[in-house]
Amino acid sequence: xxxxxxxxxxxxxxxxxxxxxxxxxxxxxxxxxxxxxxxxxxxxxxxxxxxxxxxxxxxxxxxxxxxxxxxxxxxxxxxxxxxxxxxxxxxxxxxxxxxxxxxxxxxxxxxx
Amino acid sequence: xxxxxxxxxxxxxxxxxxxxxxxxxxxxxxxxxxxxxxxxxxxxxxxxxxxxxxxxxxxxxxxxxxxxxxxxxxxxxxxxxxxxxxxxxxxxxxxxxxxxxxxxxxxxxxxx
Numbered sequence: 001x002x003x004x005x006x007x008x009x010x011x012x013x014x015x016x017x018x019x020x021x022x023x024x025x026x027x028x029x030x031x032x033x034x035x036x037x038x039x040x041x042x043x044x045x046x047x048x049x050x051x052x053x054x055x056x057x058x059x060x061x062x063x064x065x066x067x068x069x070x071x072x073x074x075x076x077x078x079x080x081x082x083x084x085x086x087x088x089x090x091x092x093x094x095x096x097x098x099x100x101x102x103x104x105x106x107x108x109x110x111x112x
Numbered sequence: 113x114x115x116x117x118x119x120x121x122x123x124x125x126x127x128x129x130x131x132x133x134x135x136x137x138x139x140x141x142x143x144x145x146x147x148x149x150x151x152x153x154x155x156x157x158x159x160x161x162x163x164x165x166x167x168x169x170x171x172x173x174x175x176x177x178x179x180x181x182x183x184x185x186x187x188x189x190x191x192x193x194x195x196x197x198x199x200x201x202x203x204x205x206x207x208x209x210x211x212x213x214x215x216x217x218x219x220x221x222x223x224x
Contacts, residue, residue, distance in 0.1 A: 032210065049211060050209075097142075098142045099210065100143070102157060
C-alpha cells in the first residue's frame with residue numbers, strides 16, 4: 001500500500017531564516033505531488049504541484065519555492081521566511097489526474 | 113476559478129443524531145472529494161465522488177453533477193465525528209494534475 005510522510009511535524013522559525021520541508025511517498029511510482037497551505041481556521045490553498053521529476057507548477061506567487069529532485073520526493077523551501085508564511089503545510093499525492101488525492105499529516109509552521 | 117460553498121458553516125449535534133452537509137460548486141468538475149480534518153489536523157479521505165452515490169458505514173455521499181452540488185450524510189453521529197468537513201473539487205481539464213479547490217468547511221461538534 002502507499003504511504004506519504006512529511007517532516008517535521010512542527011517547526012518554529014525566526015523571521016528571515018530559511019525553510020525546507022520534505023515530503024516522500026512510498027509504494028507507488030511517478031505520482032503527482034502537491035503542496036497545500038492552510039491558514040488558521042480556513043480551507044486549504046494549493047501552492048505547487050508536480051507531475052514529474054524537475055517539473056514544478058506554481059499556483060500562487062509567494063515567498064516559497066518547490067523542488068522535486070527524485071520521483072517520490074517533494075520539497076518546499078524558502079530563502080527568507082516572512083511572518084505571513086505561518087500556517088499548516090500539507091503534502092498530497094495522486095496516481096493520475098482526476099484520481100483522489102491522499103494527504104500527509106502536515107507540518108505546523110510558526111514564524112516568530 | 114471555480115467557487116466552492118459549504119453549508120452550514122457550523123453544526124452542533126447530540127450523539128446519535130443525523131446530519132446533512134452540503135457543497136455547492138460553480139462549474140462542472142472532474143474530481144470531487146470529501147475530507148474530515150480531525151482535531152490533530154489530519155485530513156482523512158472520506159469519499160472520491162465526482163458523481164453518483166457511495167456509502168461507507170455510517171457515512172454516505174451523493175453528488176448531482178448536473179445540478180452542481182454534493183451532499184454528505186452522517187448517521188448516528190459519534191463524538192469521534194467531530195472536526196471540520198471539507199469538500200474539494202477540481203474543475204480544470206489540465207490532463208495532467210488534479211488541482212483541488214477547497215470549500216471553507218463545516219465545523220461539526222458532536223456532544224454527549
